[in-house]
Amino acid sequence: MTNSEKNRLKDKAFQVFGIFCTFIGLVVLAIFLIDIVMEGIGRIDWDFLTSLPSRRAARAGILTAWAGTLWILVLSALIAFPLGIAAGIYLEEYAKKTKLSNFLEINIANLAGVPSIIYGLLGLELFVRMMNLGGILLAGALALSLLILPIIIVTTREAIKAVPRTIRDGSFALGASKWQTVWNQVLPASFGGILTGVILALSRAVGEAAPLIVIGALAYVPFVPKTPMDEFTVLPIQIFNWTSRPQEAFLTNAAAAIIILLLITFLLNGIAVYLRHRQQKKIKW
Amino acid sequence: MLHLSFSRFKLSAAILLGTSLAFTSCGGNSQEGASDLSGSIQIDGSSTVYPVTEAVAEEYRAEAPDVRVTVGVSGTGGGMKKFTRGEIDIVNASRSMNASEAETASENGLSYVQLSVAYDGLTVVVHPSNDWAKDITVAELKKIWEPEAQGKIMRWNQIRPEWPDKEIHLYGAGVESGTYDYFTEAIVGKSHSSRGDYTASEDDNVLVQGVSTDPLALGFFGYAYYDENKGKLKAIPVDNGAGAILPSLETVKDGSYAPLSRALFLYISSKAVNKPEVVDFINFYLENAGDLSEEVGYIRLPDNLYKEQQQKFEQFTIGGATANQQ
The missing domain is CATH 3.40.190.10 (Periplasmic binding protein-like II)
Known part of the structure; x- marks a missing residue:
């Protein structure tokens, strides 16, 4: 065997290995999805979506849970979105490369890796106890905003970085100020990327149960929250609660609720993909 | 140069707000002959006791539709922390209150009563x-x-x-x-x-x-x-x-x-029994705990014990809720 034959063989081997690796993830996902869908799809109907929690598995629904999840989603987005983008713009466009900005950058990157329960404990002390909010929607949303803020900041910076230098130079050459350049050129050009990051961060937040339980989110809530000051529950807590019940029928309910939760995250991801796609088509330099 | 309107920011925000407003109209269903009590009752604690309390809360909605009963599952320890700080009305407990928790309660000027609601056999x-x-x-x-x-x-x-x-x-x-x-x-x-x-x-x-x-x-x-x-x-x-x-x-x-058979408990604080809806809820709880605990997989107390719990609770509410009753 010549050297080049050997190399070709190695190449082939790696290709097979790569395919294998790719499929591991897909197969696991497929098994999980098939299992959950087979278990839970029959349970999903209009009543399941519009009923209150109940001790009778067949009558129990997830109305308050998905309403709470949607509230948390919207509030976290409203809080984290402006904060994250502003911080990203500052770090990318304004901050001088000093020791301080270096320090900030490293810490923000580190924060993205902090376990979610820690944010729950932080939220409990800061929002629930010190600010005396109690275990309400707003407190939960604030804690989850902290959780997703680092992700939003990092993706915002990446998106802004991807805007070509020439765009900024052109804007400056026409006499625009820094703010005008950022607001009229850089932000619109990077908006698709930013939004993708925000939505992916939100789909992480949607799946969290632990930090919200710490904050004081409940399990049995017989009313749909009407204001951010109301108590709440979310889908992951309802799922967690049902999977720990002894009766088999509750496990079916849990599977059905998981399907709904998956649909919400898929929907969010779909929106992210769509926005990115539309952005790419629109921008022509 | 770019010709992208920045109103998309506003648009997205409007969509997000809109979805949140879309589900503000569903609420409690009232029923004839029901009590006209209103207010809220906050319960937290053991996930073991949770199914019983959930069942009672569910049935209680027909009894008093305007009382908002919420139940959390932060565990007996977590629930006790909130209870002894006076943050909640009732705690679900799968064990008795321990000495340090009792101390916190008395530091915060709370007295409480312990009621058994069902048995579990490990x-x-x-x-x-x-x-x-x-x-x-x-x-x-x-x-x-x-x-x-x-x-x-x-x-x-x-x-x-x-x-x-x-x-x-x-x-x-x-x-x-x-x-x-x-x-x-x-x-x-x-x-x-x-x-x-x-x-x-x-x-x-x-x-x-x-x-x-x-x-x-x-x-x-x-x-x-x-x-x-x-x-x-x-x-x-x-x-x-x-x-x-x-x-x-x-x-x-x-x-x-x-x-290995153990009782499942509720603790009610002296502060909570000042609320008529809490008293009503607990009476309803003790009346129905037998059937409902069996329905969710636990074991009912003998009838005379439920009577005893009712008397204990009555004494606690009448007695000005001063002394701790274990």
Whole structure:
């Protein structure tokens, strides 16, 4: 065997290995999805979506849970979105490369890796106890905003970085100020990327149960929250609660609720993909 | 140059806001002849007691549709923390309040009453193919679970010589649960003290899964989980000196299944009983706890005990809620 034959063989081997690796993830996902869908799809109907929690598995629904999840989603987005983008713009466009900005950058990157329960404990002390909010929607949303803020900041910076230098130079050459350049050129050009990051961060937040339980989110809530000051529950807590019940029928309910939760995250991801796609088509330099 | 309108920012925000407003119109359904009480009742605590309280809260909606009852599951310990700070009205507890919690309560000027609402029988289980463990004594359970057993009691024949020379695999409640506290107190003699080298989970379904697939397993969990999975598990009668007794609705209820049958509790604070809706709710709870606890898989107290709880609660509300009643 010549050297080049050997190399070709190695190449082939790696290709097979790569395919294998790719499929591991897909197969696991497929098994999980098939299992959950087979278990839970029959349970999903209009009543399941519009009923209150109940001790009778067949009558129990997830109305308050998905309403709470949607509230948390919207509030976290409203809080984290402006904060994250502003911080990203500052770090990318304004901050001088000093020791301080270096320090900030490293810490923000580190924060993205902090376990979610820690944010729950932080939220409990800061929002629930010190600010005396109690275990309400707003407190939960604030804690989850902290959780997703680092992700939003990092993706915002990446998106802004991807805007070509020439765009900024052109804007400056026409006499625009820094703010005008950022607001009229850089932000619109990077908006698709930013939004993708925000939505992916939100789909992480949607799946969290632990930090919200710490904050004081409940399990049995017989009313749909009407204001951010109301108590709440979310889908992951309802799922967690049902999977720990002894009766088999509750496990079916849990599977059905998981399907709904998956649909919400898929929907969010779909929106992210769509926005990115539309952005790419629109921008022509 | 770019020609992208920036109104998309505003548009997205508007969509997000819009979805939040879309579901503000659903609410409580009123029923004829129902009480006109209103207000809110905050309950938190044990996830073991949760199903009973959830069932009662669900039925209570028909009784008093305007009272907002919410129930959390932050665990007996977590619930007690909130309760002794005066943040909630009622705590679900799968064990009695401990000394340091009682201290916090009195520091905050709270007195409280403890009511029993149902029984649970912790069931000792093995794999169905296990043909040697036909009964087990409390002393043997202690020998298995005490802290000194760690790394030493590893085989079945170390517990009883006639049992086979095979490894023993242990499954039990996680250390954060009230179930763990109760089991260690009843078996080892000291709450929160046991060996650490066993498969622990806060989720009893995980333990069911473990024991039912491991021929060398020995585990313990709540009676309801055994009852729902009878085909996959074998319960072992526990001998407390008065003969080996299997857990069942009867033996737990009459107290002969000892020491592993335990009461599930509610604690109500002196502050909470100033609210008429709390008093009404607790009375409703005690009237219906028997049927509802059975429905969710627990064991009812004898009727005279429910009467006793009602009297205890009445005294607590009338007595100005000054003295702590255990």
